[in-house]
Amino acid sequence: MENTHEYVEKLHENQKKADKNRKKGSESSSFKLPNKQHSTNK
Template identity: 55%
Template sequence: MENTSDFVQKVQDNQKKAEKNKHQGKGNEGNVLPGKQHSTNK
């Protein structure tokens, strides 16, 4: 079983990665193409 400090370090690294990934893609919202709308053809 791993020791506590290794576990804490791993958790902190995962939190940093999650925070970094959450902020990716910001600043380009105006250039995003709209998604495909479902057609109403029957």
């Protein structure tokens, strides 16, 4: 497992991106949630 350090770095980068996406999506989450509910109710 020599690539463990690289894997951890990628994980941290992905977490940062996910946090940014969450902050951007928080405004439109009200639109996304009803869509998910409708798709599961079919």
